[in-house]
Amino acid sequence: MSIEKHPIDDLFARKLGKNRIEPSEEAWAKLQSRLQPQKSETRVVLLPVWRVWAVAAGVSVVLMAGWLVFSPQNTVSNNQKIAASVNKKQQQTQAAAQQGVAQQTLAQNVARQNVARQNQPIARTFESNREQQSHEIAAPANTQKHHAAASHANLAENTGQTAHENPKYVAEAPKVRTEKTGEVTVILNIDDRETATMADVGEPKPAEIDEATPATQPVVVIKKRTKLMRFLAKVRDMGSDQADENTLMARVNPKTNDLESKIEDLKQFNFNRKQSNN
């Protein structure tokens, strides 16, 4: 049931409902002029948004790739490879040492008889040798010295407890740093070619130690670290109790002597300036 429309409403609806008024010729031009800036504006706004997303995606890809390359797992595998090669060289050195020299056997016998007395000087000798090396390679050598001293302390404690065995270099991940009785842990940071050569040069020294202290089995844990990994490890250690301030300083700025001399120069400069002002 439809409601009847009011006559006035009906009259106007019929006559005006489909009425037409032609617009002026300029109307379309006006409409176009209002449409054009909107389109160009849209392009200007959209392109930077795409670029921003593209840059963000690129950065994230680079970060992911960086993480995969410098992840600890890769470092461990590198460590294992390097440690295996070092182990091979060391075994060759042992074979040569066992074949050749009768005097060394004699020295071993003497060493067995005077184990307690000889341990200290040998430890000191080894430590002094390490310290000399540590002066040559500034940053990583400090860590070597630190761990070498600790290893010789273990060496002195463990002497004579186990049977005489030839020393070995065993590759292990840093976290699996061995704590077994009778084993000595020597950590060598092989950071570049120079330090790798240093490791080779230092090979006979564990053999000497072994001759003097037959009961120990030195274990070499070799870390292959990039500069970034070293820095991150130090930052991590700063929060823990194991932080070593001296080592950190040496690693952050290998040119410690230069810095100290600069500080001295600055102090002298300030002193001179105060005197001139007075």
Add this chain to the structure above:
Amino acid sequence: MIKILPLFNSEENLVKALKRAEPKAQRQLYDKYAARMLAVCRRYVMDDMEAEDVMIGGFMKVFEKMEQFKSEGSFEGWVRRIMVNEALMAVRKNKGKETDYDTNEMEQLPDCQWADQNLEANDLMKIIETLPAGYQTIFNLYAIEGYSHAEIAQTLGITESTSKSQLHRARGWLQEKITLIEKNTRRRFGTDSTINFATGL
């Protein structure tokens, strides 16, 4: 004989092209609806130039909101509604000019036969122009666009009773004008092109 066929021969194709913002489709839509939509805007906005600006703004809105058209109802009705809303926004800007008028409602239904036979669209437009802005808007929305009082109340932010009362007053105003014009025309024995639609004389 050359016959110019439109590029988008169906409304569906035209709508799809408009959603892709194709300039040719926009031009075709303008050519098809501009005159009708300008007449709609002109019923709300009395100034010719202002009405044309309102129509241009309405087409801008149509092009911007094409994605919102769901093809469920009439496309022309959807465009017309956008035009009406644009016109109402223009009316709101000029709201300060509005004054309230007292009109006498006709108790009897008027006889519109003479007006239907003798008055054309332009004449009726001139009569509508004499209405106060508030009456004019509500009469247009209700009588010509077909809005309900509820829709008018929601659109204009007024109560339904206000919408109803203003519609009755608008009808009375128009009826009064038509009666006066009819009386003067009959007295002069014919249609007079010099009728003053504002006064009915």
